[in-house]
Amino acid sequence: MPELPEVEVVRRGLAEHVSTRTIRSVEVLHVRAVRRQDGPLDAALIGRTVRCVSRRGKYLWLPLDDGTALVAHLGMSGQLLMQPAAAPDEKHLRVRIRFDDGGRELRFVDQRTFGGLMTAELVSDDRGGRVPAEIVHIARDPLDPDFDDEAFIDRLRAKDTEIKRALLDQALVSGIGNIYADESLWRSRLHGRRATGGISRAKASELLGHVRDVMTDALAQGGTSFDALYVNVNGESGYFDRSLDAYGQEGEPCHRCGTTIRREHFMNRSSFFCPRCQRP
DNA sequence: GTTACGACCTGCGAGC
DNA sequence: TGCTCGCAGGTCGTAA
CATH class of the missing domain: 1.10.8.50 (Helicase, Ruva Protein; domain 3)
Structure with missing residues (x-):
């Protein structure tokens, strides 16, 4: 379950590898990975140069030189990997993006196919920044310097x-x-x-x-x-x-009071809590 | 406008 | 050994 810290780790890694590179080819191996894309992904990306890598919450995007961006969400099991062209395909490889310098290629790998890629226009947000139009409804995250x-x-x-x-x-x-x-x-x-x-x-x-x-x-x-x-x-x-104190700790003693951590179903998922420290 | 909930999807482990 | 079922959960669309 990639959340903000995991996505930020990916963003930093991508920024080292894809900034200023120009896309040569795009190969979509699973249509569900581009289900939110309007039109062919390759036509929107080939020939475009990546400027940098940005993030808001769990969304990543690569601003391109034509005012659009390649937007990525990892869903539950998505990975963005930089791989040598000769590396064997991953079992759940969904999209492959090659660059014109022939260096490492960008691969979107996703077992459960909850994640995906799409292109979007960049629009101004409430502070004058540029964000993909598809995610303007996403609030700033707590690590954003402009978070209010x-x-x-x-x-x-x-x-x-x-x-x-x-x-x-x-x-x-x-x-x-x-x-x-x-x-x-x-x-x-x-x-x-x-x-x-x-x-x-x-x-x-x-x-x-x-x-x-x-x-x-x-x-x-x-x-x-x-x-x-x-x-x-x-x-x-x-x-x-x-270092987790609650999540996945069912049956383990609370690190604070020693009471057994419990699990309950909430919003179609599991919640873990200490029944003594965290009273309903 | 706000809130709640089901659907989507695949691999893994438990149980039979 | 092989089958079925439940579970994991982020986002979106729809209903209330």
Whole structure:
């Protein structure tokens, strides 16, 4: 489950490998990987030069020299790999992009096909930055220098829903998935089913601080990897899974109070929490 | 306008 | 050994 730290690891790796390179060919091996693309992907990309690599939340995009961008979302199992042309194809290779310098090619590999690539026009956001039109509804993420803490707290407390549901709402705050939602709530001693309206400003601010901390910690360790699905552009795994306090810890003692961590179903997924530290 | 929920998809492990 | 079923979960479309 690539969340913000994992996507940022990928962005940094891509930036080293694709900036200023010109696309020579595009090969789509699975149509579902380009289901959100309007028109042929190759026609939109061939001959275009990549300027840099940008990110908002879990979305990555490569601004191109014609004012458009190649947008990527990794979904649950997507990988963007830089591979030598001679390297054997991955089992779940979906899209291959070659560059005119003949160097390493960019491969989009995705087992569960929840991720995908598309091109989009770049439009201005609320601060004058340029973002793909398809993702203007995605909120800034907590590591974005322009993230507005006070506005987030206001909108969070104004919502009529549960706190974990709000954390996973990418239109409110982006980049948080199931893993870091559970970790942030554990650090904040909040149960995910707590009503957003009942959260004080101070508690909401504390929660936001923990969201930032857990993401920063994960980023420093190369992200969270449970298996070979979650890797950087060189196919290497991160180590943050060894630092998790709640997610995946069902049956283990809470690192704070020793109470057994429990799991419950919530929003068609699993939530992990300490029943003593995080009371509903 | 806001919220909730089902569908999408594939590989793996458990159970029979 | 082989089959079935549940589980993992991010995003979007639709219903309420």
